[in-house]
Amino acid sequence: MKHLLSIDDLSTDEIGQLFETAADMHDVQSREVKKLPTLRGRTVVNLFFEDSTRTRSSFEIAGKWLSADVINISAKGSSASKGESLRDTVLTVAAMGVDGLVVRHPASGAALQISQWVDASVVNAGDGTHEHPTQALLDAYTLRTRLGDLAGRHVAIVGDLTHSRVLRSNLICLRTLGARVTVVAPPTLKQSGIAAWAAADGFETAYDFDEVLPHVDAVMMLRVQRERMSGGYFPTPREYTVGYGLTRERLGLLPEHAVICHPGPMNRGLEIAADAADAARSLILDQVSAGVAVRMSVLYHLLAGEGSQS
Ligand code: CP
Numbered sequence: 001m002k003h004l005l006s007i008d009d010l011s012t013d014e015i016g017q018l019f020e021t022a023a024d025m026h027d028v029q030s031r032e033v034k035k036l037p038t039l040r041g042r043t044v045v046n047l048f049f050e051d052s053t054r055t056r057s058s059f060e061i062a063g064k065w066l067s068a069d070v071i072n073i074s075a076k077g078s079s080a081s082k083g084e085s086l087r088d089t090v091l092t093v094a095a096m097g098v099d100g101l102v103v104r105h106p107a108s109g110a111a112l113q114i115s116q117w118v119d120a121s122v123v124n125a126g127d128g129t130h131e132h133p134t135q136a137l138l139d140a141y142t143l144r145t146r147l148g149d150l151a152g153r154h155v156a157i158v159g160d161l162t163h164s165r166v167l168r169s170n171l172i173c174l175r176t177l178g179a180r181v182t183v184v185a186p187p188t189l190k191q192s193g194i195a196a197w198a199a200a201d202g203f204e205t206a207y208d209f210d211e212v213l214p215h216v217d218a219v220m221m222l223r224v225q226r227e228r229m230s231g232g233y234f235p236t237p238r239e240y241t242v243g244y245g246l247t248r249e250r251l252g253l254l255p256e257h258a259v260i261c262h263p264g265p266m267n268r269g270l271e272i273a274a275d276a277a278d279a280a281r282s283l284i285l286d287q288v289s290a291g292v293a294v295r296m297s298v299l300y301h302l303l304a305g306e307g308s309q310s
Pocket residue numbers: 051052053054055056126132135263264265
């Protein structure tokens with residue numbers, strides 16, 4: 001594996017191998033000394049043109065725990081703010097002898113484009129509304145840890161489908177692992193053509209959140225991405241919450257064993273109530289913890305694993 005640009009790049013077996021390594025890496029998190037020599041002498045640059053808390057810091061921790069040298073560059077504070085082109089920025093960083101580039105960019109396709117400019121391995125850490133593959137891997141890893149094999153498990157993905165790169169990556173990943181997926185959103189937050197997409201990729205679509213909830217093993221709430229919205233996608237935040245928020249009242253509709261996920265960052269009180277985010281069945285902090293292990297696994301397979309760079 002040379003790059004990780006899309007979940008579509010991974011077979012079921014490759015996802016399984018990434019999870020196996022992630023489980024070993026997860027054990028490192030509970031050690032007193034959290035350091036493996038695996039990537040000693042390797043350099044990883046986190047190149048972030050969009051804000052991030054979880055992804056950037058967990059890639060940084062993952063790289064450091066594997067003994068790589070990790071450098072963070074963000075658009076604010078780099079020469080991109082002086083008008084340097086993306087290509088020039090990337091070629092400049094690559095010319096310093098970098099082995100891995102972890103890239104977040106507001107343009108869909110940016111990670112693929114960058115991978116065509118450089119010899120380094122490129123990881124897509126979120127490109128526009130396209131994909132966020134490591135988020136989907138850590139979500140599936142977390143769900144599998146709690147629910148076991150995901151084949152036949154029913155996952156509802158709820159909220160702002162239109163602007164979500166997490167949705168696309170999760171749909172591909174969960175379907176590859178054999179899960180049943182239902183996406184739930186108001187008509188204004190569903191992509192046009194979603195019916196054809198659903199038919200082609202084998203997932204279901206719904207409008208009525210209350211009808212879906214009693215039949216799921218997991219509910220994944222998506223953030224309402226107000227920074228990407230230029231118009232009125234719903235009349236008021238209150239109306240959105242009434243129709244599509246995971247409220248305290250809706251918790252009662254979930255089966256007893258069902259779990260709650262959110263990729264973060266959350267709009268508490270909008271798409272998810274504090275009672276749901278902080279519930280015993282919420283896996284939100286487990287997702288964050290798994291994020292480090294899964295990203296260690298990805299860096300390992302790209303930069304040190306058997307067949308890396310091939
Ligand atoms: N889930 C996610 O990508 O969060 P950040 O934007 O904080 O990285």
